[in-house]
Amino acid sequence: MDQRLVDLMRIGLAYHHAGLTAGERSAVENGFRAGTLKLMACTTTLAAGVNLPARRVVIRSLFQGGGKLGVENYRQMAGRAGRAGQSTCGESVIMLRSQEKAHAERLLTGRMPRVQSHLVAGGAQAWATARPLHASAGQEPPLAGQSGRIPSSAAASMQQPPLAPPTPPPPPAVAPARSERGGASGPPSKTSPLEEHPLQGLLLEAIVNQMVGTDQSVDHLLQCTLLSHQVGCAQLQRQKGAALRALFAAGLIETKYVDAELLPGLKTWAVTVMGRAVRACALPVTTAMTLYSEVDQVRQSGCMLHEKCHLIFLCIPEDQPFVISGWRDWLECFAKLSPDKQRVAEHLGVREGFILRQCKGACSGGAKDTQRHNRFAAACALAAVLEGQPVLQVVAKWGACNGLTERGVLPGQLQHLQESAAKRAGQLAGLSNAAEWWHLEMLFSTIRDELGFGTSRQLFALMQVEGMTAARAHALFKAGLRSPEAVVTAKEEKVRRALTGSLPRSLRDTAAPPPAKRPKALKGVISREEQARAMNSGSNSLVARALRQLLCSCRRHIVSAAEKQTAAAENALQVSLQPIVVSQHSQPSQRSSMNELRHRGDVP
Incomplete structure (x- = not known):
């Protein structure tokens, strides 16, 4: 503290x-x-x-x-x-x-503000008031004044699926977003329909879960929302149409024909592989599509596994606290990076030439280059935490005030960044699973566990013990105690020395074992060492209390793991001993073979 x-x-x-x-x-x-x-x-x-x-x-x-x-x-x-x-x-x-x-x-x-639906950008009220401003630009004027009545155009759109184009969607990797009028507008940006219509998140999830498929089912879903009570029917239809067109143009949904014998010629909405992967992130659609493109690029160009910085870089969220202002300090830190980290930086586009230009005051490059350097600095800091460096030491190096960043990075902010990165790694693992990129799912699952525990994978066995900290796990691992079983069976003196190594440096020397019995000639004489030990006796009691708690936690963990294994083995045995039931509708060959087994006594 x-x-x-x-x-x-x-x-x-x-x-x-x-x-x-x-x-x-x-x-x-x-x-x-x-x-x-x-x-x-x-x-x-x-x-x-x-x-x-x-x-x-x-x-x-x-x-x-x-x-x-x-x-x-x-x-x-x-x-x-x-x-x-x-x-x-x-x-x-x-x-x-x-x-x-x-x-x-x-x-x-004052009164509390009215609850507004945020299924549209800026809330229902903001969208309804801002919509007439676009009418002067040649767009369709709003029909919100006809409250309680569905216009003829809106009613016609509710009776048949008007948004199901016959052409297949563009490829996911290069899917261009299209405007409401159908013109290509490039990939999703701040002005793309994907960000102008948050309603698309609800519709995409409903299509993924097969809650809706036709235009009528979409209308029924929207009638169950707060938005339908706060905007007019025509406005709701425009929002629905814009959201579905944006999802289709981005390659997240597609159309398919229903069984011709049941309903000939009827098209329904269906989710694509990319759409299922985007929804598996549980993030806004635009953010999830950005992550999808980054992971797809890693899948095509490869991931540098000799250093964790690459995977951690992909897991850094947008709102991270590392905003580089001291470019000379960043240049010094960048020069001291290991060769493996520098190769990862080169692969990610984090180059020393950009840092030199920033040091000279030349504002070359854009915001993407600066953001890339910020994310890589945050990845290096988290990699240092996973390597076993204390949080305070990492903050002193990477987050000093008026150093790499202007305001500095506090220890709590670094821990929050670690938690956010672990959460993002889990989301990327879900995305990779839905996209059927199994090798990437395994990598993101591993880095998720490492960021969650705050240690490398080799310490997972120790970190599963209740009350275990990263510092204690590193100290026990260095002492050769690499599992709860090893901690329980080791001598208490060895465990005590390992726990002493996890204390702050100022307390390590004072947490020494009690001295041997003093000779009679020196009885009553108190040395300076004894005075210092008496003044800092709390360190010994701290280690002793931690030792007792650690041994009890390790024993409980071993017993709990053994009980779970026993229960799993009993369940598997019961399943294997269940009698084989032959259905009356089985084939004659199957019944005859079962009768032969009964005659032989193999089946009861």
Whole structure:
């Protein structure tokens, strides 16, 4: 834990923000709930759902992020005071300047905003008000004024599938997105229909799950949404048409004919392999398509497996905290990378020439090159964590303030990035499975587990033990204790020495075994070493307590694993001993063979 936070907690104070590590956050929240901490300073995480009931909440600023505090966020903050069952009363105090009095009164007396459907970009109300602006550009004018009535054009579109083109969709790798009028507009971008119509996510999922297939079934689905009650029928039809056309043009869905004997000539929507893979990510369609293209490129050009940075690079999310501002520091770090990492950087397009141009102030290249360097720096930092380096040491090297990044990277932000990368790796594994890229699924599943545990694969056996940390697992592995069975059967002194190695450097020397019995001639004389050991006796007790907990956890893990194996073996044995049942409708040859087996006594 940060020493500043420890010093504050000793006097009953603490702070809470998104940069805290998991251990620091847990200690602060548990201390506040227990009443040990009397005062806690928070950022806007108080409004984001941190359930910490309090007697009094003091709001010292009416701004949140880049704008003013809203009514819903204010009530979320003030609602922390006086929780039912936690306190008999609560107080909420607002600190403000004289010019902010009107805004504070609106917060106190204002009504909660109306719930809006976000199946369309910007919400239903924003889309409905912005739609007439496009009418002057030659587009179809809205028909929202005819509330409760379906226009003739919309009614006709509800009776037959108007969006099922007879031509097959473009190939997935080079599928161009088409505008609402049918013109090619290139791959999905910020102005493509894929981002203008979020309704496509619902429709794609419904088609994947075979909930809808025809135009009538799509209309029935949309009538069950909040959007259908907030926009007109004509607007809803336009949104549906634009979303389906965008999905079809991107190669995510296709049309196929129903059985000619049942319904001749009827076409239905069906999902493509690419569409199934995109939906398996559980991400917005545009983000999932970007990931699909990146993974497809890796499948075609190959993945450099001699270094984990390549796989980690693919798992870095967009909202990662590494934004390079000190290009000279990045040049120095880049020069110190191992040859394997530099080959991965060259393969990914992260080149030293771009860094040199940035150091000279030449703004050559675009945002994609800068983003590529940012992602690679984040991948290098996470690779260092997987290699066993402590989080604080990695932050000191890669996330120092006014160094590689202007604002720096906090330990909690690095841990959050690790969790987000593990989640993204799982999504990529699901995408690869749906696309039937089995080799890539195995790679992403492995890196997902490594990012989740925070260690390499060779430590997975130890990390499955309850309460095991990455530092302890590395220390035990270095001592030759590579499994829970090895920890339990080893001598306690060997395990104790390994646990001592997982302590911070300042505590390792003090966590030494007790000295031998002193000679009688020196009885009553206290040496400096004994004084230091007495002052730091907490280190020995810490190691002893950790040793007891580790041995108990390893024993419970071994017993639990043995019970699971026994249960699985019993189930398999019961299945194998079940009698073979012959159906009366089986073939005569099968019945005769079974009768022969019964005569021989092989079958009861």
